[in-house]
Amino acid sequence: MHALNQPRRAEDALEDLKAGLGAHAVLxxxxxxxxxxxxxxxxxxxxPLAVVRPVDATGVSQTVAACRAAGLPFVPQGGMTxxxxxxxxxxxWVAISLxxxxxxxxxxxxxxxxxxxxxTPLEVVQNAADAxxxxxxxxxxxxxxxxxxxxxxxxxxxxxxxxxxxxxDLVLGLEVVLxxxxxxxxxxxxxxxxxxxxxxHLFIGSEGTLGIITRVVLRLFPKPRSTMAALCxxxxxxxxxxxxxEARNGLGSNLSAFEVMWPDYWQVVTERIGVRAPxxxxxxxxxxxxxxxxxxxxxxxRFQAWLEGMMEQGVLADAAVAQSHAQTQAFWAVRDAxxxxxxxxxxxxSYDIGLVVAHMDAFATRCKTALSAGIPGCESVYxxxxxxxxxxxxxxxxxxxxxxxxxxxxDAIIYxxxxxxxxxxxxxxxxxxxxxxxxxxxxxxxxxxxxxxLKTALDPDNLLNPGKVI
Amino acid sequence: MHALNQPRRAEDALEDLKAGLGAHAVLxxxxxxxxxxxxxxxxxxxxPLAVVRPVDATGVSQTVAACRAAGLPFVPQGGMTxxxxxxxxxxxWVAISLxxxxxxxxxxxxxxxxxxxxxTPLEVVQNAADAxxxxxxxxxxxxxxxxxxxxxxxxxxxxxxxxxxxxxDLVLGLEVVLxxxxxxxxxxxxxxxxxxxxxxHLFIGSEGTLGIITRVVLRLFPKPRSTMAALCxxxxxxxxxxxxxEARNGLGSNLSAFEVMWPDYWQVVTERIGVRAPxxxxxxxxxxxxxxxxxxxxxxxRFQAWLEGMMEQGVLADAAVAQSHAQTQAFWAVRDAxxxxxxxxxxxxSYDIGLVVAHMDAFATRCKTALSAGIPGCESVYxxxxxxxxxxxxxxxxxxxxxxxxxxxxDAIIYxxxxxxxxxxxxxxxxxxxxxxxxxxxxxxxxxxxxxxLKTALDPDNLLNPGKVI
Numbered sequence: 043m044h045a046l047n048q049p050r051r052a053e054d055a056l057e058d059l060k061a062g063l064g065a066h067a068v069l070x071x072x073x074x075x076x077x078x079x080x081x082x083x084x085x086x087x088x089x090p091l092a093v094v095r096p097v098d099a100t101g102v103s104q105t106v107a108a109c110r111a112a113g114l115p116f117v118p119q120g121g122m123t124x125x126x127x128x129x130x131x132x133x134x135w136v137a138i139s140l141x142x143x144x145x146x147x148x149x150x151x152x153x154x155x156x157x158x159x160x161x162t163p164l165e166v167v168q169n170a171a172d173a174x175x176x177x178x179x180x181x182x183x184x185x186x187x188x189x190x191x192x193x194x195x196x197x198x199x200x201x202x203x204x205x206x207x208x209x210x211d212l213v214l215g216l217e218v219v220l221x222x223x224x225x226x227x228x229x230x231x232x233x234x235x236x237x238x239x240x241x242x243h244l245f246i247g248s249e250g251t252l253g254i255i256t257r258v259v260l261r262l263f264p265k266p267r268s269t270m271a272a273l274c275x276x277x278x279x280x281x282x283x284x285x286x287x288e289a290r291n292g293l294g295s296n297l298s299a300f301e302v303m304w305p306d307y308w309q310v311v312t313e314r315i316g317v318r319a320p321x322x323x324x325x326x327x328x329x330x331x332x333x334x335x336x337x338x339x340x341x342x343x344r345f346q347a348w349l350e351g352m353m354e355q356g357v358l359a360d361a362a363v364a365q366s367h368a369q370t371q372a373f374w375a376v377r378d379a380x381x382x383x384x385x386x387x388x389x390x391x392s393y394d395i396g397l398v399v400a401h402m403d404a405f406a407t408r409c410k411t412a413l414s415a416g417i418p419g420c421e422s423v424y425x426x427x428x429x430x431x432x433x434x435x436x437x438x439x440x441x442x443x444x445x446x447x448x449x450x451x452x453d454a455i456i457y458x459x460x461x462x463x464x465x466x467x468x469x470x471x472x473x474x475x476x477x478x479x480x481x482x483x484x485x486x487x488x489x490x491x492x493x494x495x496l497k498t499a500l501d502p503d504n505l506l507n508p509g510k511v512i
Numbered sequence: 513m514h515a516l517n518q519p520r521r522a523e524d525a526l527e528d529l530k531a532g533l534g535a536h537a538v539l540x541x542x543x544x545x546x547x548x549x550x551x552x553x554x555x556x557x558x559x560p561l562a563v564v565r566p567v568d569a570t571g572v573s574q575t576v577a578a579c580r581a582a583g584l585p586f587v588p589q590g591g592m593t594x595x596x597x598x599x600x601x602x603x604x605w606v607a608i609s610l611x612x613x614x615x616x617x618x619x620x621x622x623x624x625x626x627x628x629x630x631x632t633p634l635e636v637v638q639n640a641a642d643a644x645x646x647x648x649x650x651x652x653x654x655x656x657x658x659x660x661x662x663x664x665x666x667x668x669x670x671x672x673x674x675x676x677x678x679x680x681d682l683v684l685g686l687e688v689v690l691x692x693x694x695x696x697x698x699x700x701x702x703x704x705x706x707x708x709x710x711x712x713h714l715f716i717g718s719e720g721t722l723g724i725i726t727r728v729v730l731r732l733f734p735k736p737r738s739t740m741a742a743l744c745x746x747x748x749x750x751x752x753x754x755x756x757x758e759a760r761n762g763l764g765s766n767l768s769a770f771e772v773m774w775p776d777y778w779q780v781v782t783e784r785i786g787v788r789a790p791x792x793x794x795x796x797x798x799x800x801x802x803x804x805x806x807x808x809x810x811x812x813x814r815f816q817a818w819l820e821g822m823m824e825q826g827v828l829a830d831a832a833v834a835q836s837h838a839q840t841q842a843f844w845a846v847r848d849a850x851x852x853x854x855x856x857x858x859x860x861x862s863y864d865i866g867l868v869v870a871h872m873d874a875f876a877t878r879c880k881t882a883l884s885a886g887i888p889g890c891e892s893v894y895x896x897x898x899x900x901x902x903x904x905x906x907x908x909x910x911x912x913x914x915x916x917x918x919x920x921x922x923d924a925i926i927y928x929x930x931x932x933x934x935x936x937x938x939x940x941x942x943x944x945x946x947x948x949x950x951x952x953x954x955x956x957x958x959x960x961x962x963x964x965x966l967k968t969a970l971d972p973d974n975l976l977n978p979g980k981v982i
Contacts, residue, residue: 150868150869150870151757152753152756152757152868152869152870153868153869153870153901154760175761196706197706197710199704199706203703203704204703205765207681207703208703208704210710211677211681220962224958224961224962225958226956226958226959226962227956227958227959228956228959230936231868231901232866232867232868232900232901232902232935232936232939233673233674233677233678233899233900233901233902234669234673234678234866234897234900234901234902234936234939234940235866235901235936235938235939235954236666236667236669236717236936236938236939236940236941236942236943237866237936237937237938237943237947237951237954237955238943238951238954238955238959238960238963238981238982239714239717239718239722239963239966239981240667240680240713240716240717241959241962241963243710243713243714244709244713244714244966246710247706247709247710248709252709263760264760264761264764264765265761266764267764283622286622287621287622290624290733290734291645291734291735291806292806293806294734294736294737294765294766294805294806294807295675295734295764295765295766295806296764296765296806335764336761336762336763336764336765336766337764337810337814340807340810340814344807344810396702396704396705396707397702398620398622398623398701398702399620399622399623400620400622400623427704429703430702430703430704431623431701431702431703431704431705432702432703432704465702466700466702466704466705466706466707467707468705468706468707469702469704469705469706470704470706471706472706473706473707473708477707481707481708484705484707484708485707485708486696486697486698488694488695488696488697489696489697489698489708489711490708491694492690492694492696492711493708493709493711495969495970496709496714496966496969498969499965499966499968499969500965511708511709512708512709
């Protein structure tokens with residue numbers, strides 16, 4: 043007689059899944075695609091035991107049940123564009139890929155919502171909203187590859203958080219498969235719904251460690267009817283803080299981006315990458331200001347008048363206003379040129395940290411000094427979405443391969459300063475495995491203990507994406 | 513020898529607290545104030561064993577420890593303005609009142625944040641933001657009495673959710689005392705912070721059942737420089753849905769209120785309460801549209817032009833535009849007149865439900881018919897924030913005292929229809945004890961089971977506000 047709870051062999055569990063979901067839904071051995079072995083965080087690829095590709099929540103639930111029966115850890119996967127290892131499998135794990143769970147289920151124009159399967163690429167979501175006369179405002183460089191479910195699981199940010207919020211703020215409801223296989227359907231479409239605990243926030247931003255998101259209800263927004271952009275040069279950071287306050291007050295809720303670039307960033311982009319900039323070099327700081335408006339007639343004049351006021355008050359040293367869509371794109375090219383750092387800087391390490399606005403410049407100055415003093419030859423450049431409290435920086439020692447870059451020493455200097463200034467070790471990329479050693483620099487022991495309480499409550503057997511985040 | 517875990521007598525635990533917090537911090541017996549015995553939900557008052565009034569999180573933690581030692585249930589209390597019994601104690605409980613934990617700790621103008629103690633009245637928060645040159649947009653009728661911590665624990669809504677979001681959307685960080693007495697300090701000031709699970713959302717909207725909020729970091733917004741308002745009459749609900757879509761598109765993010773009133777509401781307000789309305793009776797529906805803008809010069813002309821367009825397209829049957837602040841207030845008086853229902857309608861039962869926009873009118877029509885058919889003499893009126901999916905209704909049988917009103921029969925009819933239409937039994941008031949029997953009408957079994965998992969994980973001894981919500 044077999045004991046009822048005797049674990050199933052892994053091979054048998056996978057055979058069960060092939061029988062239940064179809065053979066093409068279960069890939070093993072040499073059939074495991076390279077894309078499912080790693081995310082964009084440049085770690086070494088890890089080949090899972092199997093990749094399972096269900097087509098709905100029921101299939102995900104069946105997969106979870108099979109994994110549990112055999113005691114196999116499992117990890118949910120979307121577009122694999124994460125930067126911290128949150129979706130990377132380990133040897134012996136089952137990767138549950140949502141790549142076949144794509145498509146828009148409904149657009150409710152009266153409620154301004156879209157219901158979509160979690161594996162749908164962000165760009166498909168954006169285009170569907172656009173075709174229905176709406177804007178879905180989340181936008182990232184990886185828009186063509188990343189999946190909306192992955193955007194939720196990392197609570198992705200992007201350039202327009204100052205206007206539209208993080209991914210979390212764009213979600214009204216979701217469907218999730220728990221670590222025990224239960225399907226929880228919470229496809230709420232209401233802005234106001236206080237009927238018990240708001241469960242969706244547990245799963246948004248928890249990097250696939252508390253549940254597997256399978257469907258999502260998103261908020262849609264009116265399409266902007268005007269976009270204005272200016273590239274501004276300022277003498278110092280005090281002027282930047284003043285400009286931010288004046289932008290909030292003078293441009294109101296139209297303010298859609300406030301991107302700050304330090305001179306080292308500017309130099310790399312204009313001199314080494316060769317992007318043509320509409321204002322000259324030699325200034326203290328640079329800011330790209332953008333608005334999304336709904337009044338085509340008045341927005342341009344208003345933006346121009348606001349900028350002129352800033353010039354007259356001496357807040358700005360120089361500024362250029364985009365006169366066309368092409369010029370707006372050219373201004374953004376300065377900010378987006380960081381995507382080409384790999385080509386011109388060579389191997390480098392990217393950081394994504396959070397700081398209050400008042401500390402940004404002190405951090406940039408002190409960090410640059412500490413890196414070059416502590417690590418011979420280390421260079422660094424600084425830029426970010428400062429209105430959201432988000433600073434990006436890139437550090438590198440010229441001439442070293444990526445595996446030779448002194449990342450541990452950089453981490454220690456950078457995250458040490460983050461801790462000292464009360465900041466966050468991850469503004470938008472998440473924790474995954476790569477930032478786990480530094481979580482304690484941004485979160486207190488009681489906070490981390492509470493995260494553990496939640497993880498244990500929702501995944502007592504620690505089979506769902508174990509070892510990630512905490 | 514005493515067993516180590518032997519419970520302390522309740523009297524001894526309260527004496528310990530008097531010694532630790534000061535005698536004036538612990539009120540018992542006849543000293544328990546009436547205000548701590550009930551909220552605004554018109555249930556019978558319940559006298560707790562004691563009211564404890566700490567001055568900080570450490571004092572709250574000590575109180576929790578004393579309660580636990582004696583096995584006493586405890587309930588956090590703010591302004592006691594809740595409508596569902598969430599803060600009402602039971603006999604033998606300890607009420608932990610935050611009434612002495614008041615005051616603004618910091619306003620960070622560069623980050624546009626305010627750090628405030630949880631017992632601070634909402635109106636004090638609003639005024640402090642205003643004095644610092646900002647807007648804190650949450651606004652409710654009980655602003656002078658309700659505490660900001662209570663606003664968080666119920667995830668309060670209000671009139672301007674369509675523009676600024678629910679309370680949840682206005683919070684960046686908090687400090688909370690857990691059911692085991694641990695103080696978790698998470699006073700984040702960053703819009704973007706993905707360092708581990710976002711813990712604050714656990715405590716916002718969980719009605720004091722998962723932790724006691726002691727301090728809060730709030731988002732501040734630019735003050736609007738213009739307010740425009742129009743009271744509109746429309747022929748039918750299709751026109752209302754069209755107007756909402758056109759308002760989102762044409763007024764963009766300036767749209768700050770979209771309040772719909774059905775003819776029965778209009779009749780009570782204009783004929784029985786006697787509010788002077790700027791448009792005539794006899795229309796199918798009425799909408800109060802308001803914008804908050806940042807361009808004093810252009811906003812008025814733009815609002816006027818938008819309204820004229822709606823008239824020309826036949827969306828509006830009639831409309832009046834406020835020409836002054838006094839007129840804007842007069843328009844709001846029509847919408848706010850529901851506060852006077854008690855005087856003119858006599859005893860009545862108020863409901864706060866959530867529905868998708870497309871179902872609102874069908875609900876109002878069917879509900880009115882079902883109530884008058886199912887309950888002899890039952891009358892009802894309908895109004896709400898429809899852009900947020902929130903409908904309010906009031907039902908009553910004229911001449912009956914509040915305890916004679918057939919609330920159970922009304923509940924069954926109203927919440928039965930809510931379930932049928934996939935709505936929510938609570939848009940903004942919460943569940944507390946009053947709506948607990950109906951939670952299953954808005955949440956599935958797996959959702960409620962997951963709520964129970966969270967409650968058990970965070971309060972395994974079920975001493976923190978037990979029996980509320982779930």
